[in-house]
Amino acid sequence: MSDKRKIGAYVLIKIAPGKSRLIVEKISKVEGVKTAHPVTGMFDIIAFVEGADINNLTGIVRSKTIDGVLRTHTAIVGELMTTGD
Numbered sequence: 001m002s003d004k005r006k007i008g009a010y011v012l013i014k015i016a017p018g019k020s021r022l023i024v025e026k027i028s029k030v031e032g033v034k035t036a037h038p039v040t041g042m043f044d045i046i047a048f049v050e051g052a053d054i055n056n057l058t059g060i061v062r063s064k065t066i067d068g069v070l071r072t073h074t075a076i077v078g079e080l081m082t083t084g085d
Contacts, residue, residue, distance in 0.1 A: 009032075032051055
């Protein structure tokens with residue numbers, strides 16, 4: 001089994017009222033998105049995204065325009081993760 005290095009980011013998402021369930025479902029289907037959860041606070045959804053490198057990660061985050069998403073903030077994880085998958 002060979003290890004692959006990946007980089008991750010948390011994407012904090014502000015959405016239009018009443019669209020949480022629909023947007024979580026859409027975000028969860030985007031390739032590279034590992035988890036997406038509705039939350040309370042300044043943002044409405046937090047998603048965790050993994051990519052092969054920073055360029056791939058940026059492409060995943062910028063690849064989709066989803067109706068109802070008002071703004072996002074991306075926090076890149078400060079260290080690369082080693083996974084066996």
